[in-house]
Amino acid sequence: MIRAGLMALALFAAPVQAQELTRDFGPDTATEVLRLRSTTDIAVLGPVVEAFLDSRPNIAIRYEQWGSNALYRLQAEDCASGRAGADLVISSAVHQMVDLVNEGCARPHRSALTAALPDALIWRDELWGVTREPAVMVYNRDLVQPAQVPRSRFDLLDLLRPTESPFRGRVATYDIERSGLGFLFAFADSTEATTFGGLMESFGRSGAIATCCSAEIIDGVAEGQYLVAYNVLGSYALVRARRDPRLGVIAPQDYTLVLSRAAMIPREAGQPRAASQFVDFLLSSEGRRALEAALLIVRLESEDGTALELGEATETLQRPIALTPALLIALDAHKRALFQARWRDAFPRIGAAAP
Amino acid sequence: MKSRVALAVGAVLLLGGVVVLSVALAYGGRAAREAYDRLLLGAANDIAASITIRDGAAVVDMPASAFQMLALAPEDRIRYRVTGPDGTTLTGSDAAPAPPRRDAPGPVFYDGDLGAEPGRYVALTRRFAERSFSGPVRVTVGQTLRARQALARDIAGGALAVLAAAGLAIGLFAWLATRSALRPLQRLGRALARRDPTDLTPITLPMPSEIAPVLGALNGFMGRLDRQATASRNLIGDAAHQLRTPVAAIRAQAQDAQDEADPERRARLLARIHERSVGLSRLLDRMLDRAMTIHRTDTAPRSALDLRDVALEIYEALEDVPGGAAIRLDLPPAPVVVRGDALSLVEAGKNLAANALSHGRAPIRIGVARENGSVRLFARDAGPGPAPAILAGMGARFAAHAPGGAGLGLAIAREVAQSHGGALVLGPRDDGFEAALRLPRIGA
Numbered sequence: 001m002i003r004a005g006l007m008a009l010a011l012f013a014a015p016v017q018a019q020e021l022t023r024d025f026g027p028d029t030a031t032e033v034l035r036l037r038s039t040t041d042i043a044v045l046g047p048v049v050e051a052f053l054d055s056r057p058n059i060a061i062r063y064e065q066w067g068s069n070a071l072y073r074l075q076a077e078d079c080a081s082g083r084a085g086a087d088l089v090i091s092s093a094v095h096q097m098v099d100l101v102n103e104g105c106a107r108p109h110r111s112a113l114t115a116a117l118p119d120a121l122i123w124r125d126e127l128w129g130v131t132r133e134p135a136v137m138v139y140n141r142d143l144v145q146p147a148q149v150p151r152s153r154f155d156l157l158d159l160l161r162p163t164e165s166p167f168r169g170r171v172a173t174y175d176i177e178r179s180g181l182g183f184l185f186a187f188a189d190s191t192e193a194t195t196f197g198g199l200m201e202s203f204g205r206s207g208a209i210a211t212c213c214s215a216e217i218i219d220g221v222a223e224g225q226y227l228v229a230y231n232v233l234g235s236y237a238l239v240r241a242r243r244d245p246r247l248g249v250i251a252p253q254d255y256t257l258v259l260s261r262a263a264m265i266p267r268e269a270g271q272p273r274a275a276s277q278f279v280d281f282l283l284s285s286e287g288r289r290a291l292e293a294a295l296l297i298v299r300l301e302s303e304d305g306t307a308l309e310l311g312e313a314t315e316t317l318q319r320p321i322a323l324t325p326a327l328l329i330a331l332d333a334h335k336r337a338l339f340q341a342r343w344r345d346a347f348p349r350i351g352a353a354a355p
Numbered sequence: 356m357k358s359r360v361a362l363a364v365g366a367v368l369l370l371g372g373v374v375v376l377s378v379a380l381a382y383g384g385r386a387a388r389e390a391y392d393r394l395l396l397g398a399a400n401d402i403a404a405s406i407t408i409r410d411g412a413a414v415v416d417m418p419a420s421a422f423q424m425l426a427l428a429p430e431d432r433i434r435y436r437v438t439g440p441d442g443t444t445l446t447g448s449d450a451a452p453a454p455p456r457r458d459a460p461g462p463v464f465y466d467g468d469l470g471a472e473p474g475r476y477v478a479l480t481r482r483f484a485e486r487s488f489s490g491p492v493r494v495t496v497g498q499t500l501r502a503r504q505a506l507a508r509d510i511a512g513g514a515l516a517v518l519a520a521a522g523l524a525i526g527l528f529a530w531l532a533t534r535s536a537l538r539p540l541q542r543l544g545r546a547l548a549r550r551d552p553t554d555l556t557p558i559t560l561p562m563p564s565e566i567a568p569v570l571g572a573l574n575g576f577m578g579r580l581d582r583q584a585t586a587s588r589n590l591i592g593d594a595a596h597q598l599r600t601p602v603a604a605i606r607a608q609a610q611d612a613q614d615e616a617d618p619e620r621r622a623r624l625l626a627r628i629h630e631r632s633v634g635l636s637r638l639l640d641r642m643l644d645r646a647m648t649i650h651r652t653d654t655a656p657r658s659a660l661d662l663r664d665v666a667l668e669i670y671e672a673l674e675d676v677p678g679g680a681a682i683r684l685d686l687p688p689a690p691v692v693v694r695g696d697a698l699s700l701v702e703a704g705k706n707l708a709a710n711a712l713s714h715g716r717a718p719i720r721i722g723v724a725r726e727n728g729s730v731r732l733f734a735r736d737a738g739p740g741p742a743p744a745i746l747a748g749m750g751a752r753f754a755a756h757a758p759g760g761a762g763l764g765l766a767i768a769r770e771v772a773q774s775h776g777g778a779l780v781l782g783p784r785d786d787g788f789e790a791a792l793r794l795p796r797i798g799a
Contacts (some may be wrong), residue, residue: 102432104470124430156614159508191419325433326422334446335417 020067026053026060034061036276037075037086039068039093039181040261044235051290052281054252059274068093068180072100075266079105084268088275089263090130092233093180094323095187095330097262101127102325107265109276113283120322122259127323129260130282131296134234134318135185137250138221144248150228152254153195159228160206169207172226176343178212181259185231187330187339188257188321194280195254204346222246233259238295241309252301258320261296357588364529368522370543375518383510386474387503391428392464395477398461399496402437403481406494411487413439415446428502432441434469435497440490451495454478456714464670467680472499539566543573548799555581582774583650590646597642601635641764648767655696657775659797662691662700662723662732667702670722678712678719684723691730693794695775700792706764707734707790714741715788726793729777733791740788747779768792 021041026033038045042065048063066074068091078085079100091097101108114128121129137156139149148188150156159167174182189196202208209226211217213237220226229237234249241247263282265275281287289298300318321327331337340344401421406413415437425433436447452467454476462479539562546558557574562563565612607627612624663686673679704721711719715736725730740746768790769779777794 102434104472119429124432179668312632324426325431326419326426327434329419329422330419332415332417332446334415338416353394 016125021065023063023065024060025049025063025203028162029057029058030060030308031058032060032271032274034059034278035064035085035087035270036061036090036278037064037066037071037072037088039066040090040092040296041065044296045090046240048282048287048290048294048296051276056277059277061278068096072096072180075100075105076103078266078268079103082268084270086266087269087271087276088263088265090263092259092261093184093345094129094259094262095327096183097127097179098123098265098323098325098327099263099331102328104242105264105267107267107269109265109272109279111276111280113280120320122322123323123325126264128263128279128283129320129323130263130279131235131259131291132298132300132320133259133261133296134251134298134300135231135257135259136234136237136254138218138228138229138237139248139250140221140224140227140246141248142246143224144227149250150250152252153193153199154254156228156230157195157198157202160202160208163353167206169209169249170225170227171203171208171230172217172220172228173203173205173208173210173230174214174217174232175210175212175347177340181233182231182341183336184259184321184330185257186343188319189231190339192255192257192319200346208347210343211345214336220266231257234298235295238298242295253317255317255319256300258300258318260320260323264268271346306330360529360533364526364751368518368525372515372518372522375482377515379511379514380507383507383514384503386510387506390506391498392475392477394424394427395464395475395496395498396462398435399477399479399494402435402496403479403492403494405436406483406492408483408485408488413445413483413488413492415707416534417446425496425498428498430501430505431499432469432472432474433496433498434474435574436495438495439492440492445492445499447495447585451497452476454493454495458489467497469497469499474499475503475585497687498649519730536563536565539563543570555584573654579654582681586646586650586770593657595640597638598635598724601631605635644702644767648699650773651696651699655699657694657696659694660697660700662693662730662794663687665697665700665704666721666723666732668697668701669708672701672705673708673712673721676712678717681717681719682712683707683718683720685724687723687725691725692797693730693775694797695794699771700775703792704732705766706768707792710734710764710790711736711788714738725796728796729793730796731780731793733789735784735787735789737787740781740783765790 021042023046025046036049042063046063049063049191051060053061064086071089071091072093074085075089077083087101089097101123106124108125110125113124114125117128131332148159150159152161156171159165160171174185176183176186186196189199203210208230209220214233217226217229217232218237218240221229222240230332234251237247237249263279265272269275282291288297290297398421401418405416405418405421407416408414411547412499422433425431434448434451436451437445439445450470452465455465456463458465462477464475464477466476474497476495478493478495480491480493482491488489521750539560542560543562543566546560555577556761557577558570560570562570593604608624608628608631610731612621612628614622615624666684666686670682670684673682707718711734713720718737718739720733720735722733722735724733765779765781772779772792772794775792775794777792780793782789791793
C-alpha cells in the first residue's frame, strides 16, 4: 500500500517552503490524488490515512507534514492569491484555522456526520474538529514520588512554592513564541481560570523551562532532565508513555483542556470530493476507531488501554477548545504582544534569548 | 359554486399572503438588522474601552467579551480594525473598509464587503488627549450577514406559518359554509325528484330565508301549472258535458227531419236544428273565451291599472248589445288602482253585465266602488235576483239554470277574481241584485 518511503525534503524543497516531510499513500493507479497538509506527524496520522485508503482504491494521498506557523502562512498566501494548493488541511493550531475560515479561505461541506458534531467542534460547515486530545502533565515516575505527583494545577503550584523545592528549574512547558500549539494552550489557560496568572508567576520564580516541541520536552522528562512537563499534548505523551515506563501522564483534575485538531477544505481545493470523503471518514465510527488507535482521540471517560491517569468526574472538567471566532483574539497583534510580554516576564532567560 | 368560492377565498389568501410576506420580510429584516447592529456596537464599544495609552502609544488589550458577543452570531465571519490618528492600522485586519463618513460624532453603521460575502460594519471613534498621545482612534467591527438573514427568515417564516394556518382554517370554514348553504337546495332537488309527476301541490320544506324565494317561485310556478292543467281538464269536461245534450238533440231532430214526410213540419224541424246549431256555436265561443281568459289570467303580466277604465270599456262594449243602451255607469271621482290584467277583467265584467242584461231587471248599472281594504267592479240590476237554490249553484263551471251556456260567464268571472287574489261576490243589495268582482286594492 505504501509506495514511497519517508523523504527528507530539505534536499529538493523550494526554499520558501518549510514542510518537514512528505509521503505518498495509495496506489499509483489512483485517479484522484488528495494533497493533505497537516501539522500531525506522518507516523501518527499515517495509519488513519491507510485505513481510509483501504476501501478506496481510486484515491491516493500525498501527505505533507508542516510546522503550524509555516502551514498557516502558506495557506493564507494560497488563499490570497487564489492558488490551488492543498485539498485538505488538518492543524492543531486551531486558532489559525479559525482565522483562515474567517478570511473566507474554506469551502463548505455538509453531511450527516458533520451535522452530528457538537457546536463546539464545527464552524460554518467549513471547519471540523476531528480529534480529542487533552493537554496533560507528564512526569517522571522514577524521580517523582507517588505522593508528590501533581494531580492538578494547584498541586503543581504547591510543589513549586518552597524555595528549596527539588522541582525548581525542572518543570518544562512549551515556549509560546516558538510553538503555535503552546501559545494556544497558554492562551486558553489564561481565559479559562485565574490559576494561570499564579502559575506563570510561579514558573518565573522557580526558573521553569520554556522550550520547543513535544518530543524534546517528553524526552527531557523521560531522561530526568525535567521532573514535570506542563500542558503537553496528550496524544504525543501517551504514545511515548506506552513504550516508556518512566513516563506518567496526568489529566489535570481542576480542568482539562481538550484540543480538537481542525480540518478544513481550502476554497481552491482541486479534489474537494475526495477531501470531503476523508473528512467524513474521520468523523465516522471507523475513522474514530483508527484515530483512537493512533491516540488522537483519547477517551477521558475510561482508562482502558491508556496510561492516562485521571481524576474523578472528569467529563465535567473537560474544557474543549471550541472552534468559534472567539479564538481570533489569540491572533490579535496587540493581544499577542501583551501576552508574550507577560510570558517574557515569567521566562526572562528564554525571552532574552529569543531571536 | 364551490369552485367559485374556493377561487375567491384562494385569491384573497394569495393576495393577503403576498402582502403579509413582504411586510414580514421587511419587518424581519429591520428587526434582525437592529438586533445585530446592537451586537456590533456592543463589541466595538468593548474594544474602544480596552484601548489604553502605554509609553506614548495606543495599545488595545482586546477583550474576550467583544468576541464572545460577536460569536452570538455563530455562523458569521468577523473583521475588525483599530486605526490610529494617522490612519495606520494598530491591530486587526487592514481589509476592513473605512466608514463612508469619517468625522461623524457617533457610531456609523454601514454595509461593506467582507471578503466575497456582504457584511455590515460599525465604526466609532474614541478621542485621546493625553500628554503623550492625542487624537482619534477609530474602532471598526464588521460581520457577515448569515445570522441576520436567518433571523429575518425566521420572523417571516413564522408569519407565513401563521398565515398558512389561517388560510387553511378559512378555506375549511368556507367549504363547510358553502356545503351547508347548498344543502337545502340539494334537499329541494331530492324532494322534487321524489315527487309524483302529476303532483303540483306546494312543497313545504324548512328553508333558510335566502333560499325561500326560490321555493316560493317554484311553488308559484307549480300553482300556475296546476291551474292551467285544471282549466284544461275543466274545459274538456265542460265541453263533453255541455256539448253532449245539444248535439244529441240536434242528432235526434235531424233524424226526425229525415223521417218527416210532411214538408211543412220538416221545414220547422230544420229551423229548430239551425237555431240549436247557432246556440251550440255560441256555447263553443263562450267556452273558448273562458279558456283563453283563464289562460291569460295566469300568464298575462300584471300591471297597475285604474278599475274605472275597465268599467268604461265594459260599458262601451255593451252599448251595441240589445238593451245595452239602457246601462248606467256608476264611477267614483278618484282613480281606483288595482294590479291586474285589463283584458281579463274586462272580459269578466262583460260576463257579469251580460248576465244582468239577460236575466235581471232594468235598470242595469255597472260601476266601481271602494270597500274597506278592497274594491268592487260590479254589475247590478233592480230585480230580486235568482232563487236561493239557484244562487247556491251559480258560479260553478256550468249551471243547469242557464241553458245556452250563460253559467259559464260567472265561472269565468270567478276564475278571474281568484287569479287576481279576489273573489266573486253574488248577493242581493238594497236596490236589487249585484254580481261583483272584489279585488285587493293597492296604494292607500
